[in-house]
Amino acid sequence: MADGHLITREIGIDAAHRIPFHASKCCNLHGHRYRIAATCSGPLFDAGEQEGMVLDFGFLKAEMMEQIDAACDHGMMIWIDDPWIRSFLALPESPQGVATLEQYRAEMRETGQKLIMGPFGKTLLMTTVPTAENLARHWFNLLAPRVKARSGNQATLLRIDVWETPNCVATYTAPQVNGGSV
Numbered sequence: 001m002a003d004g005h006l007i008t009r010e011i012g013i014d015a016a017h018r019i020p021f022h023a024s025k026c027c028n029l030h031g032h033r034y035r036i037a038a039t040c041s042g043p044l045f046d047a048g049e050q051e052g053m054v055l056d057f058g059f060l061k062a063e064m065m066e067q068i069d070a071a072c073d074h075g076m077m078i079w080i081d082d083p084w085i086r087s088f089l090a091l092p093e094s095p096q097g098v099a100t101l102e103q104y105r106a107e108m109r110e111t112g113q114k115l116i117m118g119p120f121g122k123t124l125l126m127t128t129v130p131t132a133e134n135l136a137r138h139w140f141n142l143l144a145p146r147v148k149a150r151s152g153n154q155a156t157l158l159r160i161d162v163w164e165t166p167n168c169v170a171t172y173t174a175p176q177v178n179g180g181s182v
């Protein structure tokens with residue numbers, strides 16, 4: 001970690017989700033005010049508009065809004081294998097319904113998500129159950145290359161913190177911070 005500098009930017013979104021196999025209330029479709037914080041490290045720019053910065057907070061916000069807010073705010077985040085998926089998407093139990101789901105799955109392979117306007121409005125289909133842990137890892141994977149690109153490869157996304165309630169936070173950290181190999 002170069003020079004000891006860390007920066008953190010936070011955004012908030014309102015979104016609905018459900019945890020299908022949760023034994024208690026969380027299997028119901030319900031909403032949260034999520035708080036999401038992205039922390040980056042890197043050397044300080046020594047010239048130009050970002051002189052003295054790891055990465056302009058404005059650039060980090062713009063990327064978080066594009067990657068997270070645009071896809072999720074005031075929408076539903078639904079697991080593509082949720083047992084209720086056909087109801088959420090109003091898909092018939094027919095070969096055509098099965099084909100539509102297969103098509104979505106194929107389109108989700110690269111990014112782990114697909115945004116659609118479904119019968120209930122903005123719907124983000126996800127390849128994992130939308131727990132706070134999975135959301136933290138998913139958003140980390142989307143943002144990490146954007147942080148690199150915005151900083152000319154100088155800054156590194158270190159962690160994403162996702163508060164599902166004011167009292168519950170899940171954190172995903174970069175592999176080297178976890179002690180694994182990069």
Ligand SMILES: Nc1nc2c(c(=O)[nH]1)N=C([C@H](O)[C@H](O)COP(=O)(O)OP(=O)(O)OP(=O)(O)O)CN2
Nearest residue numbers: 019022026030130131132133164165166167168170
């Ligand atoms: N490790 C995780 N545990 C739970 C998750 C999760 O994503 N990761 N999610 C849920 C539910 O979505 C639920 O909405 C939150 O659960 P809970 O903390 O029980 O909800 P409260 O309303 O009681 O939260 P307060 O902070 O006390 O208001 C469940 N578990």
